[in-house]
Amino acid sequence: MxxxxxxxxxxxxxxxxxxxxxxxxxxxxxxxxxxxxxxxxxxxxxxxxxxxxxxxxxxxxxxxxxxxxxxxxxxxxxxxxxxxxxxxxxxxxxxxxxxxxxxxxxxxxxxxxxxxxxxxxxxxxxxxxxxxxxxxxxxxxxxxxxxxxxxxxxxxxxxxxxxxxxxxPMEHVVVLPYSSGTTGLPKGVMLTHHNLVANIAQCEPVITYGDDEVAIAALPFFHIYGMQVLMNGLLANGVRVITMPRFDLQQALEAIQEQKVTRFFAVPPMVLAFAKHPLVAEYDLSSLRQVFSGAAPLGAELAEEAAARIGTEVVQGYGMSELSPVSHATPAGEYKPGTSGVTVPNTECRIVDADGEDQDVGGRGELWVRGPQVMKGYLNNDEATRSTIDEDGWLHTGDVAELDEDGHFSIVDRVKELIKFKGFQVPPAELEALLVSHPAIADAAVIGIPDEEAGELPKAFVVVAPGQELTEDDVKAFVAGKVANYKQLRLVEFIEEIPKSASGKILRRFLRDGQE
Incomplete structure (x- = not known):
């Protein structure tokens, strides 16, 4: 049922x-x-x-x-x-x-x-x-x-x-962003005028703006988050938009200080910089009212560390190109670390587990979304459209979610990225959030490595913070004390940087390719 x-x-x-x-x-x-x-x-x-x-x-x-x-x-x-x-x-x-x-x-x-x-x-x-x-x-x-x-x-x-x-407006496709293509070639996402208008209107009660707001647009406009939440959403709300051709931490900090920026929209790597980079301490960031993170899961510890350091709330939202993009966002003052917020208006959700059973509070399963922000379909690809949007209009996101008693959703991981260890499901995002909470770890990514006996072994790629030293055993021991046995790291490799897309998503396929 x-x-x-x-x-x-x-x-x-x-x-x-x-x-x-x-x-x-x-x-x-x-x-x-x-x-x-x-x-x-x-x-x-x-x-x-x-x-x-x-x-x-x-x-x-x-x-x-x-x-x-x-x-x-x-x-x-x-x-x-x-x-x-x-x-x-x-x-x-x-x-x-x-x-x-x-x-x-x-x-x-x-x-x-x-x-x-x-x-x-x-x-x-x-x-x-x-x-x-x-x-x-x-x-x-x-x-x-x-x-x-x-x-x-x-x-x-x-x-x-x-x-x-x-x-x-209901039928006319105004933009074709291309989905990131984590599987196969990128697909054109058909978004209508109505999709875009609906999503800006849906976000208004959740993300509210005053009349004197200034925001930095450092997230690319070619990506749905930058296009809709920043370019279109900010202008529709009378917010002054400061465009950045590419994210540069020092330039962003200078702009926040000089232009009295009130809003900063980020992806987790930017939040990581706010939390850990020494430059941040040199600037007055008191004008900031909120940092809003999206596009990839943000760990609770990292959000709290950044919030404490810059003195404003760091909140999270959730969306995808196929949702124009927002289905969940956090109202001001309601942030619960590690969650992606509440469902925006005019939107329904289901959480469906691997057996096709619907889950209530506390249960985990794939997040399904229905609302006016759901795309028209994929361009020239009816098969992909049918496998993503079912006959009842539910968009199957491919993300594993959990709902708490206050109506806040947590995105646990991608269904496809869950590591299958001896029949248990290990969410890489959970381990990554834990790893970057270590003071000597600047960044991290976790993937599953094929193994005959276990199915897959969790392996961490770790970027050590400048001036710090870590061994493989140090990393394993740090994680061991904080998670169940089946989530333990079995392998650790130190690398210079984690490959990421322009929107801040970890490009796990590049890490996997290097394992063969």
Whole structure:
């Protein structure tokens, strides 16, 4: 029998409007206020100028033939112009696909071919990759935000402003982010205008903003977390956004101190830096009201260590590209270390174990989610869509979750990443959180190594903090005193750094590949 866990929040009203209209809903009221600017230089746009630029670019794109059924690829770091291109395409009725600029030409080409993009927008730094990647694709032109030689400068595309091209928000796919491809090639996630609008509206009662807020956007806009929670979500709430092309701890600390930043959105490696890096002590971070971590599990000890050091709450949320992305977040003042928060409004959850049995409070199983933020499906991949979203509309996340008596969910690990040791399931994330709580360990990752007798053996890869010394036995003994016998580390290897994706997820496949 299904046990459905509903949000404790009342349902919110989700307007049936295009995403840009929703994101710019306060643009006229806040016309003279700075909306988005580049870290360091301060170059940017007021809300009024941002709105004008978006509609002018939409006009220029329309004149180029970009509209419904056409896709524009954006392969760029976080810059103010990212928002202009994204929303210019949306207003013109087109579809965006957002590409990781650190991809190789082959990886970029896969996404360009799969999404059938006709225009690629990038910056000079990535033109060489772009030119190699577009061969054999539908891309007819490379546009650069900084007007690099041999490309079309973005400024030349601005035309006469147009109003939003008519689209059906429920059906029209406005963006195709690509899922991280932990299994197989990355898949295009079809998100509609309604998906994006719904998720921003759903987060409002949970993540609330004052009227004078400033946030650093160091998480990439090409990734759903940066795109929706930062770029779109912050602008929709009138927050001033400071874009960082890549995360640099010192630059971030300087910006927090000088610009009186109130919000910092992080992934666990950034929280790790806040907790352990000596630089942090040199800056005044008292303006921070909250650090919000997502994209990968954050250990309770690490969250508490960082919170104590920077003097503000460090909270967690949960989501995935296929959920536009948020299904769980932590209301201010309600953080329970190690949890990912409560279910956002208009959302239902189930926890289903390996035997197909629904679990209540305290039970573990795969998290299933249903709500207006669930994607339309995977592009050109009905089979993957059907295996992810069932006939009743439940999205099977692939993550193992547990619910407590207060309605807070904890993400234990990926179903696929659980280590199977003698029939027991060992969650790598739990061991990783434990390892980084050791003062001499800067970072860590755990994977299962195939073993004839046990099935898999838990193996830790450990990065030792500068100036510290550790032996394999030290690491094993530290863990041994804190977890059950079946979770003990059987192997330890010391490495220089843990391979991670741009969103901070551990790339376990690279660690596994080195074991063969």
């Amino acid at each position: 299904a046990i459905v866990h509903k949000s404790k929040f009342a349902d919110v009203d989700i307007p049936s409007v295009p995403i840009t209209e929703f994101v710019l809903r306060r643009a006229d009221e806040l016309a003279d206020r700075q909306a988005i600017e580049e870290v360091g230089s301060g170059r940017g746009y007021t809300f009024g100028a941002l709105k004008q630029a978006i509609h002018a670019l939409a006009g220029g794109l329309q004149a180029k033939g970009i509209g419904p059924g056409k896709t524009v690829a954006i392969m760029a770091p976080n810059l103010p112009e990212y928002a202009i291109v994204f929303h210019g395409v949306a207003v013109a009725g087109g579809t965006n696909t957002t590409i990781n600029p650190t991809y190789t030409a082959d990886e970029v080409r896969h996404q360009l071919q799969d999404s059938e993009a006709e225009l690629l927008v990038t910056i000079g730094m990535f033109v060489e990759t772009a030119q190699a990647a577009v061969e054999g694709t539908s891309v007819t032109e490379i546009v650069t935000m900084d007007g690099a030689e041999g490309t079309t400068p973005l400024t030349s595309l601005f035309g006469d402003p147009i109003e939003q091209v008519e689209i059906d």
